[in-house]
Structure formats: C-alpha cells, structure tokens
Amino acid sequence: MSRIGKKEIIIPNNVSVIINDKEILVKGKKGELLHNLSELVEIEATEKIIKLKIKDKIKKTQSIYGLSRSIISNMITGVSEGFEKRLTIEGVGYRSHIEGKNLILNMGYSHSITIKPPKEVNIKVENNTSIFISGINKEQVGQIAATIRSVRPPEPYKGKGIRYENEIIKRKVGKAGK
Structure with a gap:
C-alpha cells in the first residue's frame, strides 16, 4: 500500500476544488488546472480535505494510487503558490x-x-x-x-x-x- 496515497490532502482557504465523476478541477489565485483521474482510484472530498481510496489491491492500482495523490497535491500547490x-x-x-x-x-x-x-x-x-x-x-x-x-x-x-x-x-x- 502506498504511504503517499494514504495521506490526506488539505485544501487551503483560497483554493476551490470541483469534482465531477473522475474529473477534478482546481481553481486558485494563480489560475486553474484540470486532471482526469484513473478508473482504478476513488476520490472522497469534504470542504477542506481530499482522500483517495483504491478499488482493488493489484500492483497497477497501488502505483496509480500514490501518483494520483501527488498530482492532486501539486495542482493545489500550483494554483495557490506556483x-x-x-x-x-x-x-x-x-x-x-x-x-x-x-x-x-x-x-x-x-x-x-x-x-x-x-x-x-x-x-x-x-x-x-x-x-x-x-x-x-x-x-x-x-x-x-x-x-x-x-x-x-x-x-x-x-x-x-x-x-x-x-x-x-x-x-x-x-x-x-x-
């Protein structure tokens, strides 16, 4: 299991995250970024926290799990700080x-x-x-x-x-x- 994937992502005050199915849109003061998530990963979001979950325990899913978390975290950092x-x-x-x-x-x-x-x-x-x-x-x-x-x-x-x-x-x- 990915240690990076298990970490939750905290959303800053000046960033908004919109999730439609497997598409995630992140808007901030510097701009907006769009990313399509893999079908192997599920996303759960509240107002200030995003968590990812895996569907199956196969090797491909576990590698996508940590990658997806890193991509979303970098998107949030990018639109807020650059x-x-x-x-x-x-x-x-x-x-x-x-x-x-x-x-x-x-x-x-x-x-x-x-x-x-x-x-x-x-x-x-x-x-x-x-x-x-x-x-x-x-x-x-x-x-x-x-x-x-x-x-x-x-x-x-x-x-x-x-x-x-x-x-x-x-x-x-x-x-x-x-």
Whole structure:
C-alpha cells in the first residue's frame, strides 16, 4: 500500500476544488488546472480535505494510487503558490536572452537555439546567465527546465554548461602530464 496515497490532502482557504465523476478541477489565485483521474482510484472530498481510496489491491492500482495523490497535491500547490526553477549558465561566451516570449540560447554552437515555452509557463532572464522559469503546472515547469538544461548539460571537467541553481557537479581530475 502506498504511504503517499494514504495521506490526506488539505485544501487551503483560497483554493476551490470541483469534482465531477473522475474529473477534478482546481481553481486558485494563480489560475486553474484540470486532471482526469484513473478508473482504478476513488476520490472522497469534504470542504477542506481530499482522500483517495483504491478499488482493488493489484500492483497497477497501488502505483496509480500514490501518483494520483501527488498530482492532486501539486495542482493545489500550483494554483495557490506556483512552481519555479532556476538555471545558471557557466562558460565563456555562453549567454541567453528573451525575444518576445521565446528564449534564445547562445551556447557555443554555430547557431543559436530557440526554445518556445507553453503559454502557461513564464521565462525570465537575469543578467544573461540566470534563467528563471515559473508556472502553475509542476510537470510543464520541470519539462521546460530539463529541455533548456539538455541544450548544454554541465561537463565534469570544467563545469561549463547549463545547470540547476543548487545542482552540484562532481568534478573529475584532468589528464595527468608526464
């Protein structure tokens, strides 16, 4: 049985949750999110608490159980507080800027890379080397951050590339000379 799935979700005062069959709509000050729950999970809601229950004790149901609880919890956090990721660019000549809503990265390739975010995700660039990604959907914010990082992941010898703000890069020792 999932320990995460057993936890109840507490709904803050500024968030409203509407449940229609297997569809859950969460509205808050930052926006609204919609999610369709699996048929394997049942949902019980009161005014301030949401609880999930499983129908059968099969492995697929138990894995969906914890996942569904996490998704609903992230939806509530997203519409009330939002999610953010920060990326840092390190390296000589590596920089970024915003054109319209698109992020333009100059990462030492012969061409610049353009990343078009979804309309729910906001990207800001501070001093050409700090990228700030924010939005209400945790999955989209994390996916855009991972896409930007994958353009030039940090390399282990000098640490050049794009990394998350608190990411620690294990450095390797270079080639020993004779």
